[in-house]
Amino acid sequence: MDKEQQQHQQNTSAVKRTLLIFNCFLLAVGNCGGPLVMRLYFVHGGNRVWLSSFLETGGWPIIFIPLLISYIRRRRLAALDPSGSADSSQIIFMKPRLFLASAVIGILTGFDDYLYAYGVARLPVSTSALIIACQLAFTAGFAFLLVKQKFTSYSINAVVLLTIGGAVLALHTSGDRPAGESNKDYIAGFLMTVAAAVVYGFILPLVELTYKKARQQITYTLVLEYQLIMSLFATIVCVIGMLINNDFQVIPREAETFGLGKFRYYLVLVLSAILWQGFFLGAIGVIFSSSSLFSGIVIAVLLPVTEILAVIIFNEKFQAEKAVSLALNLWGFVSYFYGEIKNNKKKKLELQRYEETASTQITNV
Numbered sequence: 001m002d003k004e005q006q007q008h009q010q011n012t013s014a015v016k017r018t019l020l021i022f023n024c025f026l027l028a029v030g031n032c033g034g035p036l037v038m039r040l041y042f043v044h045g046g047n048r049v050w051l052s053s054f055l056e057t058g059g060w061p062i063i064f065i066p067l068l069i070s071y072i073r074r075r076r077l078a079a080l081d082p083s084g085s086a087d088s089s090q091i092i093f094m095k096p097r098l099f100l101a102s103a104v105i106g107i108l109t110g111f112d113d114y115l116y117a118y119g120v121a122r123l124p125v126s127t128s129a130l131i132i133a134c135q136l137a138f139t140a141g142f143a144f145l146l147v148k149q150k151f152t153s154y155s156i157n158a159v160v161l162l163t164i165g166g167a168v169l170a171l172h173t174s175g176d177r178p179a180g181e182s183n184k185d186y187i188a189g190f191l192m193t194v195a196a197a198v199v200y201g202f203i204l205p206l207v208e209l210t211y212k213k214a215r216q217q218i219t220y221t222l223v224l225e226y227q228l229i230m231s232l233f234a235t236i237v238c239v240i241g242m243l244i245n246n247d248f249q250v251i252p253r254e255a256e257t258f259g260l261g262k263f264r265y266y267l268v269l270v271l272s273a274i275l276w277q278g279f280f281l282g283a284i285g286v287i288f289s290s291s292s293l294f295s296g297i298v299i300a301v302l303l304p305v306t307e308i309l310a311v312i313i314f315n316e317k318f319q320a321e322k323a324v325s326l327a328l329n330l331w332g333f334v335s336y337f338y339g340e341i342k343n344n345k346k347k348k349l350e351l352q353r354y355e356e357t358a359s360t361q362i363t364n365v
């Protein structure tokens, strides 16, 4: 490898690392803020589940902002270097194959949104967060089946610790049923959240698979287009649900009687839509920069943070289990990272050795 190639490779991996950090940040903000704001809506008098599902993906028009910035940047680069890549002034990169994949995944996401919102409507945030922790086990299983994810002892350790970290929280949920809620409703909420964890645990590796089978180069602009199409189709599913349930007629009435007032009702809806865009874009962005398994790990690691925020915002109790869960999650995360760093070092060493052998062979010839 010559110096120029080496420099190019270093630049590419620096960009990927920056994008990974940025998407982890988006995922963190969405994963912690999304459930809390959604619960805020239900706690203060909101009760439309399809509306809440809609808010999970309905904020897709904001994706036009980074897409526009990316387009302007490309145009500017093209103007500076007219002989550069022909792609620069292209508006849409997505080809029909990837469009179809993102549309299908979007429809699946729309139903998953409903399952998830149904759970948040009936369970305390702490309970739904702990159920979602088992999502990682499904993500790992489906990643193994769909994208042949390789596991090391460190990543297996991380999956086990993070899943147990979630399960530990289950020890304190018996007294968690909100006042006035029937046992039947509570169980329905529980089962719907488990179903959401299975479906989203399947969606993450499925996105990774579609990136791999896209037959076109995946760039971050393409990830943004993917997010836009996926959210658009999920929103269509939710709008149909809202129309069937007359949610649109109920919104103004609900706003009038909302516990925090009319202005804050609409603020909660808008904030919810923005935060959830962060969650979904962060999730598929992390898959782009790393893998669906890592995306699942970031989601699981952040669950105790959501728990702690729920303690602060909704005055839910901070039980010892939450601290234990947090410690287990951090341990799992450190284990995963340690394994990754070790693995990368090993790969670099192998590449170096390979290059040295290749160059000695050339010299000998």
Ligand SMILES: Nc1ncnc2[nH]cnc12
Residues within 6 Å of the ligand: 056, 112, 113, 114, 116, 117, 132, 135, 196, 197, 200, 201, 279
């Ligand atoms: N629709 C959803 N939103 C957020 N987290 C989820 N986990 C599983 N489904 C989810």
